[in-house]
Amino acid sequence: MKTVKDLKIDKKVVLIRCDFNVPIKNKKIMDDTRIVESLETIRYCIKKKAKVVLFSHLGRIKEKKDLAKNTLEPIAKRLSELLNQEVIFINETRGKKLEDAVKNLKEGEVLCVENTRYEDLDGKKESTNDQELGAYWASLGDYFINDAFGTIHRAHASNVGIASHLESAVGFLIEKELKALSSLNRPKKPFVVILGGAKVHDKIGVIEKLVLKADYLLIGGGMAFTFLQSEGYQIGNSLIDYDSLDFCHEILKKYPEKILLPLDFRVSKEFNNKAKSRVVDITEIEDDEMGLDIGPKTIKIYEQYLKDAKTVLWNGPLGVYEFTKYRKSTEEILKYLVDENISTILGGGDTTSAATSLNLKDKVTHASTGGGATLEYLEGKKLPGLEAIK
Numbered sequence: 001m002k003t004v005k006d007l008k009i010d011k012k013v014v015l016i017r018c019d020f021n022v023p024i025k026n027k028k029i030m031d032d033t034r035i036v037e038s039l040e041t042i043r044y045c046i047k048k049k050a051k052v053v054l055f056s057h058l059g060r061i062k063e064k065k066d067l068a069k070n071t072l073e074p075i076a077k078r079l080s081e082l083l084n085q086e087v088i089f090i091n092e093t094r095g096k097k098l099e100d101a102v103k104n105l106k107e108g109e110v111l112c113v114e115n116t117r118y119e120d121l122d123g124k125k126e127s128t129n130d131q132e133l134g135a136y137w138a139s140l141g142d143y144f145i146n147d148a149f150g151t152i153h154r155a156h157a158s159n160v161g162i163a164s165h166l167e168s169a170v171g172f173l174i175e176k177e178l179k180a181l182s183s184l185n186r187p188k189k190p191f192v193v194i195l196g197g198a199k200v201h202d203k204i205g206v207i208e209k210l211v212l213k214a215d216y217l218l219i220g221g222g223m224a225f226t227f228l229q230s231e232g233y234q235i236g237n238s239l240i241d242y243d244s245l246d247f248c249h250e251i252l253k254k255y256p257e258k259i260l261l262p263l264d265f266r267v268s269k270e271f272n273n274k275a276k277s278r279v280v281d282i283t284e285i286e287d288d289e290m291g292l293d294i295g296p297k298t299i300k301i302y303e304q305y306l307k308d309a310k311t312v313l314w315n316g317p318l319g320v321y322e323f324t325k326y327r328k329s330t331e332e333i334l335k336y337l338v339d340e341n342i343s344t345i346l347g348g349g350d351t352t353s354a355a356t357s358l359n360l361k362d363k364v365t366h367a368s369t370g371g372g373a374t375l376e377y378l379e380g381k382k383l384p385g386l387e388a389i390k
């Protein structure tokens with residue numbers, strides 16, 4: 001795979017697709033991990049005296065009212081602080097203002113283009129990889145670097161589109177992500193996978209692949225209940241994915257010793273952080289209760305399975321970690337892995353956010369910036385963003 005170091009970018013206009021899709025509330029960035037992760041490539045280009053033009057999407061743009069809340073302006077500001085130099089922000093995705101600003105860039109200067117998904121308002125041009133749009137953006141630069149791991153499993157105009165018109169490479173972040181994930185092709189054993197999150201459906205492909213390689217799959221989160229119901233347990237009001245019941249039943253039958261399910265839960269009658277909760281065994285969930293976190297017995301047992309692991313992959317929180325009341329298992333097991341120095345890869349999305357909010361992200365072996373991309377890579381699917389560079 002060609003990387004940024006293989007391109008002769010000195011003094012050239014370099015277009016970089018970053019992943020600045022960060023959580024924002026009232027124009028305030030709640031977690032800047034993805035911005036920080038993109039700095040290495042940007043700094044490298046600045047050092048090479050390239051003229052740097054940054055692209056990223058942010059959120060979803062369906063109607064006009066989505067535009068203002070999804071502007072990249074606060075991100076450009078945060079980037080200026082982190083880079084300690086001005087980042088020119090252009091509040092447009094095409095047109096004379098953008099073209100002139102790119103032409104006027106001096107060596108080592110950085111410009112950030114408005115949210116690429118502003119182009120989705122008019123026929124989803126960005127998200128459907130509109131040919132004309134990709135060609136237009138490519139016409140602004142000399143080289144293209146894709147460093148947005150979070151969208152590498154999608155064909156958008158700002159990644160695949162641009163790459164099909166310019167000499168391209170991946171940035172340092174994608175290089176790092178691929179290196180970490182490819183280590184899972186031949187993991188050091190015992191290899192233990194922790195799977196949580198909401199839906200089984202999204203993870204069927206990855207479960208089928210990982211069950212072949214892993215010594216154990218420890219299941220938690222909302223998805224545990226579909227597995228449990230498929231075995232005839234009463235799960236009350238807990239999350240259920242009816243379409244995946246047969247899959248769960250079959251895979252449990254095939255790998256009864258490899259797939260572990262929770263024995264106890266913290267349950268509540270309401271899906272919020274305020275209502276009363278209690279810890280119950282799996283056989284004690286009332287009809288009007290839902291399991292919102294795995295319980296203390298399960299945490300202890302899972303830790304026993306993790307104790308001797310040489311590689312751990314974790315995708316999806318084990319409870320509704322957004323509510324402080326139901327984040328205990330995710331927090332405790334993360335701390336356990338870090339304290340015991342167990343080689344751990346976090347598969348992006350909520351798992352990485354949970355580690356960030358606990359200040360543990362930098363203590364694990366690798367915390368991915370892309371949940372969906374990680375899953376598709378592990379499923380063995382081709383990633384369009386990478387294919388376009390190959």
Ligand code: AMP
Pocket residue numbers: 196197198199202220221222223239291292293315316317318319320321322349350
């Ligand atoms: P996913 O995107 O599939 O990894 O799902 C992540 C989401 O799963 C998070 O928003 C969690 O709040 C949610 N989640 C975890 N455990 C549960 C649970 N027991 N019930 C409902 N949702 C859950």
